Amino acid sequence: MRKYKILLVIGDGLGDRPVTSLGGMTPLQYARKPNIDKLLKTSIVGLMDPISPGVIPGSDTSHLAIFGLDPYKYYRGRGAFEALGAGAQLKHGDVAFRGNFATVDNNMIVKDRRAGRKLDEGQALVDELNQKIGTIDDVKVSFYKGTEHRVAVVLSGDSLSDKVGDTDPHEVGKRVKESEPIDGSHEAKRTSSVLNKLTEAMYKVLNESEINKERVKKGELPANIVLVRGAASYVKLPKLSDYAGLRGATVAATALIKGICKELGMNVVTPPGATGGIDTDYDSKANTAIDFLKSDDYDLVFLHIKATDAASHDGKIQEKVKAIEKIDYVIGKILDAVGDDMIIALTGDHSTPVEKKEHAGDPVPIFIHVPYPISYDSVEDFNEIDAKKGSLKIRGLDILNLLLNYSQRAEKYGA
Amino acid sequence: MRKYKILLVIGDGLGDRPVTSLGGMTPLQYARKPNIDKLLKTSIVGLMDPISPGVIPGSDTSHLAIFGLDPYKYYRGRGAFEALGAGAQLKHGDVAFRGNFATVDNNMIVKDRRAGRKLDEGQALVDELNQKIGTIDDVKVSFYKGTEHRVAVVLSGDSLSDKVGDTDPHEVGKRVKESEPIDGSHEAKRTSSVLNKLTEAMYKVLNESEINKERVKKGELPANIVLVRGAASYVKLPKLSDYAGLRGATVAATALIKGICKELGMNVVTPPGATGGIDTDYDSKANTAIDFLKSDDYDLVFLHIKATDAASHDGKIQEKVKAIEKIDYVIGKILDAVGDDMIIALTGDHSTPVEKKEHAGDPVPIFIHVPYPISYDSVEDFNEIDAKKGSLKIRGLDILNLLLNYSQRAEKYGA
Known part of the structure; x- marks a missing residue:
């Protein structure tokens, strides 16, 4: 039985709500999308x-579910x-924190919880912390610069x-908190205890850093501490090739998405x-x-x-x-180059209504094009309202x- | 409140896809089914x-879910x-294997992984193994002939x-494998260890069996080992009468379905x-x-x-x-004999597209006829495409x- 390639396109925050200035249409309704319209005729369609x-999904939780x-x-x-x-390489059981350079x-x-908000020397400070701190009580401490x-x-x-x-005391004018154990476990x-020693160590390194002395000279606030919050153990992600039998490639530029796809064992590329x-x-x-779609090395190409x-x-x-x-243009370009003889799915990882400017918990339209005859849905436009007429009422998982299933790669569950 | 009887009909592998030689219709679309059409007017309909x-369901996993x-x-x-x-009677914790008579x-x-593929003496060899092996290290070993x-x-x-x-080494020319523990448990x-002793014991019994000596004389390969694979603990199934309050009867001829229904405590009959x-x-x-439907002894009649x-x-x-x-004819015959004053449901345990010749993960149409007025669906034909217009988007469970619920037998969950 022939196995089909899969192209999965995620428009981040794709879903939306009716927008007044678009005459009460959603952006998906309003947009011209001739290539998507064409694929829709040979697709199952619905809401996800x-x-x-x-x-309300985050991009991280949603992408986990989608994979x-x-x-x-x-x-x-x-x-x-x-x-x-x-860019961290995490091991199962590592504990990671979100941190802020602060003063x-x-x-x-x-x-100041953000060291004056302007910090061009972030990478240099991170490098200095990594060089000078190393381990505390046999615990390796690593720093990674964010935005x-x-x-x-x-x-x-x-x-x-x-x-x-x-x-992080979450307030200016308060003392840096001692981290306390939340449960009674060893x-x-x-x-x-390691975290509290780390606070002292970071202060020592950062306060004496030449970079901060320079900042003070320039009248800027020194970034002389990292306040941490949101401890999270890392649960090792399995490889997509192991649990789904798919050799995957990702085209993405967003750090969070790239990080997840790398952990899933995919080949992750950010094109020029x-x-x-x-x-x-x-x-x-x-x-x-x-x-990637032309290559024999990949079964699934994920375009974010x-x-x-x-x-x-x-x-x-x-x-x-x-x-x-x-997005429609990109899909059209791909269709021109490799045809439509594959599974093509388009959806979002969540809705981000443009008038709300934040993620919402609304469902997101989805279509899955199947290049051989199945019971297609009769949905004529790909948007939040018409998708309700489709047969899919699914979850990310x-x-x-x-x-x-439709790429003919699924294994039967049972006999 | 009156409790209604339930007739549940499962057409195994009922669901399908558009078929070229049926003019792009699915077999369900193409088939004449006047009795089903009539019931549809008083039914809720949809996809399951x-x-x-x-x-992609197996018949076993799917029937568990449906029950x-x-x-x-x-x-x-x-x-x-x-x-x-x-035909095995399994106890909770028994470990069962799929086996092949091999040479x-x-x-x-x-x-030869199938002892020459021709094996008329399978039952006799199974009987001999059961007589001569018995127990190994206090573990009872039982053999059951399959197809x-x-x-x-x-x-x-x-x-x-x-x-x-x-x-099972899964390859000709390799040695029978020693079974190894997958986790470190006792x-x-x-x-x-029992399994490896069993391999030796089976070889001894089978290689010395008069049946195999006879086969060799005839120039056939001796079935002198059973290769086993796919260890599976049996989790005892509860009784349908206990967890659902339904006294059930099954009409079926397929061994796997009969086995499951027996374990559920149903009366299982294969008619002449x-x-x-x-x-x-x-x-x-x-x-x-x-x-069964006329009898006062059963609440649910399951026809497979x-x-x-x-x-x-x-x-x-x-x-x-x-x-x-x-299937439509059978439903008509039942309606003629006992009327439609009961709950009647028809669906499949999975799709088996006739051009694919294998199970698929596509949804299966379902209807449930309710003999008193509820909010019926307006679906005019029972097939994969029209079922999309119905209100049901459900799972087997x-x-x-x-x-x-519709037979008025459900108990309230909560107060």
Whole structure:
């Protein structure tokens, strides 16, 4: 039985709500999308709740679900996935924190939770921390620069726990907190003890850093502490090739998505000009996807477009419409190059209504094109309203199974 | 409140896809089914995913779900359910294997994984194994003949585990494998040790068997070993009367289905002439179902028709259409005899597209006729495409609850 290739396209934050300035249409309704329209005739269509109805997904939890991994099992908090996004290589049981470079006085009272918000020297400070701290009580401490003042802090070692409190007091004028164990376990006590020693060590390194002396000279606040919050143990993700038998390639520019796909064992490529923003190079992304689809090395090609979400968070309605039309353009370019004799699915990882500017728990439209005759749905336009007429009422966790079924790669469950 | 009787009809592998030689219609679309059409006017209708969207069900996992038992809880592998199908009485914790009569040389190198494929003496060899082996290290070993060269092997005793490797090397020219424990547990070590002693004992019994000496004389390969694979612990199924309050009767000819229904505590009957094939005696099955429906002893009558699946696996399009028309005929005959003043449900345990000849993960149409006014669906034909217009988008696990609800037998969950 012939196995089909799979192209999975995720428009980040694709779903939306009726927008007044679009005459009460959603961006998907408003956008011109001739290539998607054509695929729709040979597709099953419907609505998808990435987690479950009404639950507002993060991009991390949603992508886990879309790749068939239950986030309630694999997701212990943002810290671990932000660290992945920042380039960390995590081991099962590592505890990761979200951190901020901040400014404290010599009594450890927080003066500014973001060290003046302007921090060009973030990478240099992270490098200095990594060089000078190393291990504390046999626990390896690693720092990874995030965006702006953000930094991911990872503890690696035996007997660690994420049941520990933040050191971030979450308020200016308060003292840096002592982390406390949340449960009575040995592991939690050990982890909070390491964390408190780490606070002292970071202050020592950062306060004496030449970089901070320079900042003070320039009248800037020193970034002399990292406040941490949101401890999260990393639950090792299995490899997509092991649990689904799929050799996968990812085309993406967003750090978080790239981090997850790398952990899943996929080949992850950010093509030249791909930015993860609305200014991304769509041709470049399409070309890379085409190369992967033409290659014998991959069964699944995952194309992630962040522009839809970026426009939504910024409240840029026309940019979101344009990003959707660009997704259609990319799909058209791929169809021109490799044809439609494969499984093609398009959906979002969540809705980000452009007038709300934040993620919402609304369902997201989805279509799955199948190149041989099945019971197709009769849905004429791909948008939030028409998708209700389709037969799919699924959850994110169902997507991988549907892709495996229609690509004729699924294994029977039972006899 | 009056409780209604329930007739549940499963057409095995009923669901399908558009078929070229049927003018792009599915067999359900193409078939004449006047009795089903009539019931549809007083029914709720829709699509059912036996396990979950896209998952390809086996008949075993699907029937568990349809009878309200989560296969992810009750199903540990094919071995246990094949043994049930072969007539085994399993106890909770028994470990069952799928086995093949095979041929080995005196160095235990596999010469033929199916002992020449022709084995008329299977039952006699199974009887001899059962007589001569008995127990090994206090573990009772039982053999059950399956179809052709297949044999189910069941270990019964304390402290057994299904975390053990196969003895089947899955390749000709290789030595019979030593079974190895998959985890470090005492139970797994004990089970693999018993299994390895069993391999020696089987070889001794079979190689010295007069039956095999006779086969060799005739120039046939001796069936002098049973290669086993797919260890599966049996999780005891609860009784339908206990967990659903239903006294059930089953009309079926297929071993696997009969085995499951017996374990559920149902009265299982194979009427004269029922074959589990496309040549089955439909009148005989209808008459037995009518008798059960007329009896005061049963609340649920389950009628299983294998012919739809048999035709599908053979790729016989017209036979599948005919089998569907025969299901309609059987339903008509039952309606003539006992009327429609009961709950009548028809669905499949999975799709077996006749051009694919294998199970698929596509959803299956379902209707449930309710003899008193409820919010019926307006679906005019019972098939994969029109069912999309119905209100049901359910999973196999939902069926029993729907039957209990509409038959007025459900108990309130809560106060």
